[in-house]
Amino acid sequence: MLAVLCLLPLAALSGPAAPTLKVTSPPNGAILTNHTVNITGLAGGSDFNWKQGSKTEFGTGTRTGLDYNATGAMFLDRTLIEDFDDNSFDTTKWSRSNAGGITTTEVNKGLRHNGRNTASGYWNGWSRVTSTAAVPNIVSADLTSFGGSGTGYSTMIALYQDDSNWIGIGLAVDTSAYGAGTWVVYSYASGGSLTGATLRKVTAGSHNYMVKCSGGTAYLYEDQFEAAKTTLTLSSPKVRFAGSTRALSDTIDAT
Numbered sequence: 001m002l003a004v005l006c007l008l009p010l011a012a013l014s015g016p017a018a019p020t021l022k023v024t025s026p027p028n029g030a031i032l033t034n035h036t037v038n039i040t041g042l043a044g045g046s047d048f049n050w051k052q053g054s055k056t057e058f059g060t061g062t063r064t065g066l067d068y069n070a071t072g073a074m075f076l077d078r079t080l081i082e083d084f085d086d087n088s089f090d091t092t093k094w095s096r097s098n099a100g101g102i103t104t105t106e107v108n109k110g111l112r113h114n115g116r117n118t119a120s121g122y123w124n125g126w127s128r129v130t131s132t133a134a135v136p137n138i139v140s141a142d143l144t145s146f147g148g149s150g151t152g153y154s155t156m157i158a159l160y161q162d163d164s165n166w167i168g169i170g171l172a173v174d175t176s177a178y179g180a181g182t183w184v185v186y187s188y189a190s191g192g193s194l195t196g197a198t199l200r201k202v203t204a205g206s207h208n209y210m211v212k213c214s215g216g217t218a219y220l221y222e223d224q225f226e227a228a229k230t231t232l233t234l235s236s237p238k239v240r241f242a243g244s245t246r247a248l249s250d251t252i253d254a255t
C-alpha cells in the first residue's frame with residue numbers, strides 16, 4: 001500500500017482554472033538567502049511573498065507547490081516524495097508504533113500493514129507510521145491492495161497534528177457497523193471530538209487517496225476527485241499511515 005507520498009500539482013485537482021506562476025526576479029536558477037520573493041497578480045487578486053532565510057531552510061527543500069485556499073489567498077509549500085522503494089525503513093524520516101500484533105514494514109516497493117489481531121476489545125490491533133517532520137498540507141498515496149479477514153480492518157492516510165486533531169481517508173471493512181463490503185471511509189478528530197463516515201463501496205484495485213487541509217477546511221480525495229470536505233484547522237501536521245484491525249483474530253494485509 002501507499003507506495004508514493006507526494007504533493008500533487010494543483011492542476012491535477014481543480015481543472016481548467018488552475019493559475020500559472022511566473023517569477024521574474026530573482027532569475028530562474030538563482031540561489032539567494034535572506035531575500036524576499038514577491039509574487040503578484042495571481043488568481044484571487046492576492047499577493048504572496050516568501051522569504052527563504054537560511055542555508056538550512058534551503059536544504060530542507062524548495063517550495064514548489066502552488067496552492068490557494070477558499071478565499072483566493074495563495075501560498076507555496078514544500079514537496080516531499082517518499083517512494084518506500086528500497087525495502088529499508090528510514091527511521092530518520094518515519095517513526096513506527098504498533099499494538100496487538102499488527103506491524104508495518106517496507107517491502108516490495110511499498111509499505112505493508114500486516115498481521116493478526118491479538119488484542120481484546122475493539123480496534124486495539126493497529127500499526128502506524130508517522131513522518132518525523134511536518135509535511136506540506138497536501139499528502140497523497142496509492143493504496144495498491146487491501147485485504148484481510150474477520151469482522152473488520154482498515155487503512156488510511158492522514159494529516160496528523162496530534163491525537164486530538166487529525167483527518168484521514170482510506171478503506172475499511174466493518175461488518176457490524178457497515179454491513180458487507182469494502183467502504184471508502186474518512187474520519188477526523190477536532191479538539192478531541194471524533195467524527196467518521198462512509199462514502200461509498202469500492203471494488204478491489206489500486207486507488208489514490210489524498211488529504212488536503214487549507215484555510216480552515218480539510219478536503220478528502222479519491223482518485224483525484226473530491227470525496228468529502230469538512231471544517232478543520234491543523235497546525236504543522238505530519239503525515240500518518242495506519243492499518244487497524246477490529247477484533248481478536250481479525251487480520252489485515254494492505255500495501
Ligand SMILES: [Ca+2]
Binds near residue numbers: 084089106
Ligand atoms: Ca526506504
